Amino acid sequence: MSTLWLPDNRRVVGCDLDDVLADFSKGFMLIAHDKYGVNPNLRPTSWEWDDCDMPADRVDGTWNELIHNRPNWWETLDVEDGVDTVLLHKVFNKTKLFFPTARANNVGRPVEIQSQKWLFNKFDLLHPTVIVSGEKGPLALALKYDYFLDDRPKNCIDIKKACPDAKVFMKTATHNPTVDLSHLGIHRVANFNEFAKVVLAEA
Numbered sequence: 001m002s003t004l005w006l007p008d009n010r011r012v013v014g015c016d017l018d019d020v021l022a023d024f025s026k027g028f029m030l031i032a033h034d035k036y037g038v039n040p041n042l043r044p045t046s047w048e049w050d051d052c053d054m055p056a057d058r059v060d061g062t063w064n065e066l067i068h069n070r071p072n073w074w075e076t077l078d079v080e081d082g083v084d085t086v087l088l089h090k091v092f093n094k095t096k097l098f099f100p101t102a103r104a105n106n107v108g109r110p111v112e113i114q115s116q117k118w119l120f121n122k123f124d125l126l127h128p129t130v131i132v133s134g135e136k137g138p139l140a141l142a143l144k145y146d147y148f149l150d151d152r153p154k155n156c157i158d159i160k161k162a163c164p165d166a167k168v169f170m171k172t173a174t175h176n177p178t179v180d181l182s183h184l185g186i187h188r189v190a191n192f193n194e195f196a197k198v199v200l201a202e203a
């Protein structure tokens with residue numbers, strides 16, 4: 001007896017964009033350099049950014065510049081270290097891959113379109129599924145991730161709460177080196193490639 005549908009047995013994967021695939025910190029600091037003369041090679045050692053010559057007013061001013069005066073800025077970011085195009089393609093082709101992001105809306109094309117164009121321009125990914133939302137936990141509940149990668153500890157914790165069976169990984173970034181979430185079953189990877197190898201070994 002046949003059924004009317006073909007089951008989709010692919011594993012569900014969520015992969016953050018900024019400071020995972022895209023070098024957001026570099027792009028942000030380049031704006032800060034233009035606007036305030038900040039050394040563009042500095043990187044934040046906490047989520048607050050206040051420790052790299054970036055007090056709150058400069059962080060706000062940099063965001064303001066990015067949002068209002070840099071059309072399609074999200075398309076201009078460099079690729080983060082440790083992202084291999086072949087590995088990304090394998091994950092894209094073998095799994096149900098989502099790119100959830102909390103990126104801010106800015107001037108130019110809609111932010112999800114900028115993100116899709118960036119993924120196409122950098123990696124030749126055709127029609128990647130980018131979902132722009134600050135609510136990564138509820139989104140995880142709906143999508144039912146099997147695997148998830150993010151550099152922000154809070155996001156990793158929210159996703160693990162929403163999907164306790166998911167394998168959640170925190171990507172090392174300059175702002176999270178001392179954060180240990182292993183007691184929650186959230187383990188650290190150095191970069192996307194390390195995450196991709198775990199996924200591909202099991203998918």
Ligand SMILES: [Mg+2]
Nearest residue numbers: 016018019151
């Ligand atoms: Mg991120």
